[in-house]
Structure formats: C-alpha cells, structure tokens
Amino acid sequence: MLVIPLLASCTSIVEGDAKPGVTFEKRGPAGTVPAGLEKFYGQQLAWQDCAPFATTGTSKQAYGSKRDVECTRLEVPLDYTKPTGDTITIGVLRYKATGQKIGSLLTNPGGPGASGMASAAGMVGDYRKTDLAERFDLIGFDPRGIGASEPAVRCLSNAERDADRLDLDIDTSPAGIAQTEQENKAYADKCAAGTKFGAAMLANMGTRDVVKDMDVLRSALGDAKLSYVGYSYGTRIGTEYAETFPQNVRALVLDGAVDPTQDQLQSLVAQGAGFQKAFNEFIKWCQQEDDCPLTGDANTSFRELTTPLLQKPVDVGSRKLSYNDAITATIQALYSEQLWPLLLQGLNELKAGKGTMLLRLADAYFDRDDQGNYSTITDAFSAVHCVDDQRLTDKNALLETARQYKAAAPFLDDGNPPGAALDSCAFWPAPVSARTGPPKAEGIPPLLVISTTGDPATPYEAGVNLAKTLNSRLLTFEGVQHTVFLQGQPCVDAAGVKYLIDQTLPADGTRCAS
Incomplete structure (x- = not known):
C-alpha cells in the first residue's frame, strides 16, 4: 500500500466562537498516511460534552459522573476500498493527560460489541491513580457499528x-x-x-476494518505511533493492528488473549x-x-x-x-x-x-x-x-x-x-473478511501480553500462545478473573505502566499474584 510519510504533526485549536461548548482541534495528519485517505487522517475533531453520545442508561451514568471527559466523532470510510464513497462515524471519548504528554493511549474492552467509550469513562478513577494519567490522553472509542458510532448495527428491538x-x-x-x-x-x-447501509455495513464490520479506523484515529489525534491497551477480544484488535500497521506500533498491552493457535470450535x-x-x-x-x-x-x-x-x-x-x-x-x-x-x-x-x-x-x-x-x-x-x-x-x-x-x-x-x-x-448476508492463519510478528516491536491463570473466558494458555506467536513478553497473573491490568493489582499495574511510558518490558518469566 502506498503511504505518505509525515515527519511531524501540527496542532491548531479554536475555541468558542464557531460553536459554543465545542473545541475544534486539528492535530493530524501524523505518521504514515495511506494514499487516498489524506482527508480522513488529517481531519479536524470537534470535542464537546459527552452527554449527547450516551445511547443507554449505562453510558448516561458513565458520562454523567465523569465531567472531566469530552467526546467527538471521527469520520471514516464505510468501505476502505471506496474512500470516496459513503462514510460513517466513530464515537470517541477522551480524558486529557495532566502532565508532560507522550501521546494518546487507546483502549478497547473487548466483546466484540462493548462500548470503548463507556469503558474508558469507567476506567478514569483507577487511571488517575497511575502515572499514565500524566503522560497519556486516555482514549476510548466505540468501534464501527457499536454504541455511539453511527450507524449502529441493530437487529432486534x-x-x-x-x-x-x-x-x-x-x-x-x-x-x-x-x-x-x-x-x-x-x-x-x-x-x-x-441497519443503515444494510449488507454493505455488515460486510465492513470486521476487525480488519476496525484497525483501519484506529489508524485514522491515531493520526487525527496527532500520534505518529500507536499506544494501546486491549482486553479480551481487544487483544485480537491489537494483534490485527500490529500485523496491518507494524511500522505504526509504539507499545501494545494485550490482556486476556484470544488464542491465535485455535480454530473457533477448539476455542x-x-x-x-x-x-x-x-x-x-x-x-x-x-x-x-x-x-x-x-x-x-x-x-x-x-x-x-x-x-x-x-x-x-x-x-x-x-x-x-x-x-x-x-x-x-x-x-x-x-x-x-x-x-x-x-x-x-x-x-x-x-x-x-x-x-x-x-x-x-x-x-x-x-x-x-x-x-x-x-x-x-x-x-x-x-x-x-x-x-x-469462518462459517x-x-x-x-x-x-x-x-x-x-x-x-x-x-x-x-x-x-x-x-x-x-x-x-x-x-x-449472514456478508462474506467473511478476516485474514486466515496465525498472526505474523514481522516488523512488530516486542509487545506485552498479560494472561491470568484462572481466566474463565480467555484461558491462560491462550496468552502463552499469543506471546509465543508474536515473539512478545508474557506477564502471568495468578488469580481467578477475566483480565487484570489497571484494575488495582499493584504488581501488574506497575509492569504495564512502566512498559507503556518508557517501553521497558518486565523481566522474562515475571509472575504477579493477588
């Protein structure tokens, strides 16, 4: 894929006059930009109160109790093979860094289908207790078709x-x-x-498309490279991103891994x-x-x-x-x-x-x-x-x-x-669009994989296998729960925070216990 290298990004901020309560920012394009997608990678974002982005009682509660978060919409192509065709929007939430900022830290809670915006809003309390709050804007996004992203996939009333x-x-x-x-x-x-756009929307709902949206978001936020925390299915998003955009990876924490060595039935x-x-x-x-x-x-x-x-x-x-x-x-x-x-x-x-x-x-x-x-x-x-x-x-x-x-x-x-x-x-009225076979680690910097010995949904060996497949570092947590990072376990949090801030991985064989 032809890309346009950009050495740096510029930032312009306009407040107030154009639209009360809205802050317009243009921080991109940053990093590499695929040809034909320049307008998306360099788009201006309009940050505002998150209340209009709430779609359920759960998200209303999450946004209402966190007045220090702000939200925006990111425009992306419905179909990346047709960048001049129909567009959709991705809902994005931000908790701004309080100190000398490294960049943005994107996060996804898994599912697939869970709201990354609501999850990030819920993380703010624990996030503030770590050094990450000074160094990274915390960014939660609703993947395409989900939550505040429009259009949303809706099948049943x-x-x-x-x-x-x-x-x-x-x-x-x-x-x-x-x-x-x-x-x-x-x-x-x-x-x-x-669902608006019908089968065309359903055909472009896969992880293949979500990671492209993430790369657009990375650039629009002004980051040359991506820092990311993915939980559960979010580890599949992180893995797919690293395969698709290895040159754009800064640091990825993958917690509660989907096993890359198993087929669907084995999993x-x-x-x-x-x-x-x-x-x-x-x-x-x-x-x-x-x-x-x-x-x-x-x-x-x-x-x-x-x-x-x-x-x-x-x-x-x-x-x-x-x-x-x-x-x-x-x-x-x-x-x-x-x-x-x-x-x-x-x-x-x-x-x-x-x-x-x-x-x-x-x-x-x-x-x-x-x-x-x-x-x-x-x-x-x-x-x-x-x-x-696969079907x-x-x-x-x-x-x-x-x-x-x-x-x-x-x-x-x-x-x-x-x-x-x-x-x-x-x-299903749309074809399978995902890659086949195990992920490849060529060109990817070492990542941090966290796996919990008693994880019920993504068993421990899945994390072992993902770390081995991606030639990355495994951190073992001894406990009974699904995912653990930034959930109040000091040993795990210290290792993950250090890696995200200065890119230093924990020692090989590190184990933490509750």
Whole structure:
C-alpha cells in the first residue's frame, strides 16, 4: 500500500466562537498516511460534552459522573476500498493527560460489541491513580457499528430481545433443529434490514476494518505511533493492528488473549473448560460460606437447582427468569471474584423460588438498563463474529464440539441431547473478511501480553500462545478473573505502566499474584 510519510504533526485549536461548548482541534495528519485517505487522517475533531453520545442508561451514568471527559466523532470510510464513497462515524471519548504528554493511549474492552467509550469513562478513577494519567490522553472509542458510532448495527428491538432470552431452543430433534435454523436466518435478515447501509455495513464490520479506523484515529489525534491497551477480544484488535500497521506500533498491552493457535470450535471447548475451572473455584469459596446452596457434588447440585427452569421459568415482577438467563447470570459472575457474593445471593433466591438477582446479573451481561433498553452489544457481537470467523456448516463437527463442550463444562450440561443447528453466521448476508492463519510478528516491536491463570473466558494458555506467536513478553497473573491490568493489582499495574511510558518490558518469566 502506498503511504505518505509525515515527519511531524501540527496542532491548531479554536475555541468558542464557531460553536459554543465545542473545541475544534486539528492535530493530524501524523505518521504514515495511506494514499487516498489524506482527508480522513488529517481531519479536524470537534470535542464537546459527552452527554449527547450516551445511547443507554449505562453510558448516561458513565458520562454523567465523569465531567472531566469530552467526546467527538471521527469520520471514516464505510468501505476502505471506496474512500470516496459513503462514510460513517466513530464515537470517541477522551480524558486529557495532566502532565508532560507522550501521546494518546487507546483502549478497547473487548466483546466484540462493548462500548470503548463507556469503558474508558469507567476506567478514569483507577487511571488517575497511575502515572499514565500524566503522560497519556486516555482514549476510548466505540468501534464501527457499536454504541455511539453511527450507524449502529441493530437487529432486534428491546421487546424482541426480551423474548429471545426466553426462547430456549432445546429441541434437538430434526424438526427442532430446523426451527432453530429458521430463527437464526430470520435474525440475520433482521440485522441487514435494521441497519443503515444494510449488507454493505455488515460486510465492513470486521476487525480488519476496525484497525483501519484506529489508524485514522491515531493520526487525527496527532500520534505518529500507536499506544494501546486491549482486553479480551481487544487483544485480537491489537494483534490485527500490529500485523496491518507494524511500522505504526509504539507499545501494545494485550490482556486476556484470544488464542491465535485455535480454530473457533477448539476455542469454544477451551472456554468451556475455563468456565468450569472458575466455577470450581467459586464452589470452593461458596462451600466455606454458611448459606451455600450447592452441596455434595457441586455440578449435580447446580444442575438440580437450575434445570427446573427449562420447564418453568420463575416470575420476577412482570418478567421471567429463564434457564438461559440463569446460566448467563452464572457466567457473568464467574468473570470476577467480586461478583461471587451476588451469584451466591442469586442461587439462594432461586432455591427459594425467586429470581431477582440472577435476572439482574443476566441483564448486566446483555447490557439492559432498568428502563428495558438494550445496547447494541449482542447484535454487534454477531456482526463482528460473522465476518471475522469462518462459517461453521459441518454438522458432524458441530455435534462433536457440543459433546466436547458438555464434557469440558459439566456444570452447564442441561441434560438434553447435544444439537447441531447452524448459527446465524451461516446465513449472514456478508462474506467473511478476516485474514486466515496465525498472526505474523514481522516488523512488530516486542509487545506485552498479560494472561491470568484462572481466566474463565480467555484461558491462560491462550496468552502463552499469543506471546509465543508474536515473539512478545508474557506477564502471568495468578488469580481467578477475566483480565487484570489497571484494575488495582499493584504488581501488574506497575509492569504495564512502566512498559507503556518508557517501553521497558518486565523481566522474562515475571509472575504477579493477588
């Protein structure tokens, strides 16, 4: 790709007169600029109050409590192969550095589908406690099609999402499989129909396109090279960026890695094993409490408590707690030990025929606010996944994976025969656009990969494998949670902060413990 080298960027700032409450900044272009994209790389940004960028109760709360953040929109091509065609916008949030600034620190919380703007706003409190706050503007962005970015991918209405959570799809007979596949095809069709630009938007929702947006953002912010922290799926974004723009990498922290050596089915089984491991740790804690409802064989006890919901959900006011929601709530709580007391409360409520806490945990997973409004996280997850990962159409392989998953995570076995219904991606109205094969480390400076021994969602070995594949440094955290950097663990935070500021990696084999 032809690029235009730029040795430095200039900054112009205009406040006040043109638009009250808006600060216009032009800091780019900076670094290398692909030919034909100059107007995007050098665009002016209009910073303003973040309130208009809130799309859910969650983001309203996040932005409202952080008056020292500001937001803007970044214009990018819908299709990078057609830079003079339709454009879309990316929502961006900034907490400004308080001292001698190195540059910007971009972050992504994962998902895919989670709001990077809301996540960054939520990080400000912990971020202020580190030296990063003096040296970097903290930048959160909503990837294309997500949150405040426009247009947003929207497949189901709030009412349809509520109904979908009550649809168990447990019938694995041929007729049941056919019905499930019909529903999955209808969902894919609704995603195209409910999203501006339709299939064209869905075709350009992948990580391939997100990293190009990140490079435009890097330049518009005035940074010649990128500093970035990616969590969970955000590690895939970081890895893809490093492969696509190796010359533009300054420092990347990848925490909670997606395993580059596994295919989609292998990753699913590994994740099941990871959640079983975290569940076992929860049980050790639970059975030390006086009111733990899971006794004897915990897998059996958990199933006996939850599987009656398959036949009869529990009323929670005007809503119902389904089996799916009880499992989702449990998964949500296994992401962090801090949520274990809430899961214990929820399981005790379920034992008493109530479902308030479990439904609340499930709502948090799906990002549903108290007014019944959902964010786009679930729809965006599908949109990214369906163009990032190869289509799964081999029903024998699907059936075998379902069997392996039940074996890897026996606490999640609902007692029904495994099924092999094609998911919505098999009917997706856009092609797979991601690269195939493991990532390549040519031209990439050493990165910092952080992996947690008891991570349920992205198991420890995934981080080991990513660090090895990228020829980067691995930092091990001994704990039970999903991701750890900038979450109050001094050993991990000190190592990551030092790396980001002066690019000094921790010693090989460094381990931290809670």
